[in-house]
Amino acid sequence: MSQKPPVAILGAGTMGHGIAQLTAQRGYPTRLFDVSQQAADAGQAKVQAALARLADKGKLSPEEKQQILGNITPTDDLRRAVEGASLVIEAAPEKMELKVELFTRVIEAAPADALLASNTSSLSITELGQRTGQAHRVLGLHFFNPPPVMELLEIVRGVATSEESLARASELARDLGKTSILVRDFPGFATSRLGVVIGAEAMRMAEQGVASVVDIDRAMELGYRHPMGPLKLTDLVGLDVRLSILDHLHKELGEAFRPPALLRQLVRAGRLGKKTGIGFYRWTDKGPEPAPFLAKAIRSLLLREHHLVAPGNFGAPLLDTAKVLALQREVGSDRRT
């Protein structure tokens, strides 16, 4: 492989470790930073497991696997991570203050011409650029889950992002084997804005007992040819991540994005999806299976808020048609969360 410039990935969670796998596969020396060495190592271990699965399927030789893994250096030292890097991709939690603080520290140690990219799903690239004082080289590189597999890369242009930075991003997309689209900085860009609406509506339907979680997903998979139903996808994305995006878009774009009560309740309970082993589904080595606790969560929500379902009777027909219709009206325009 030819010598490529080092890249730094900040945050070794769901997206960070996947982006690191992608850049390492494409031959970039990749520094994978997280707030503790343990978290950075855990990210690298996830890459190792993913590569082992590819090797088992015969898609990688043992030598290629070792070479790719050797391209990744996990670290908790931000300065070392970004030193000499031509590109920094931030995949830390979806909080503006945290991202501003992180970029401010990066700017002190990274080369003055390093591209500063955020993998944010919804936050303003213009604000991030303005608050870090380096707006010309700040832009969005929005990868999709899982980054080594998904074809799209959404390039988000802040108001002051330079043409040169955009050209470098588009060249990078090609080098990573992605198809890119260029999007103006607007809350939720061209993807999250549509994706979270379908996800949130599916959660409201689960709350209302329209169909089971599995059947709501099956409806979109078989009826609309979505490769994965919206609730399973929410589990893959992370319920906390989806809640942060909805909270932000609700503030910016209005009522259509109000987070469902059920989502907030599951996040409070620590049911964050695949990464915690349970969300709308229970996740095992064999994949997702229906999560019985969810029926209880929905039932208790209905009981608490609407006094509709008798304890132990979830799944049986709801008690009273007039009350059901009232419930649907109320939950459909839920203003309590």
Ligand SMILES: NC(=O)c1ccc[n+]([C@@H]2O[C@H](COP(=O)([O-])OP(=O)(O)OC[C@H]3O[C@@H](n4cnc5c(N)ncnc54)[C@H](O)[C@@H]3O)[C@@H](O)[C@H]2O)c1
């Ligand atoms: N999950 C998805 O499907 C998805 C898709 C596209 C974009 N995104 C965006 O990517 C970003 C990361 O999401 P995720 O799902 O990987 O989150 P995650 O919760 O899985 O991982 C976040 C990681 O960041 C680390 N972290 C916390 N504070 C940090 C700091 N100050 N510096 C560096 N790392 C820090 C955490 O330890 C954790 O390992 C978010 O902005 C999210 O909106 C997520």
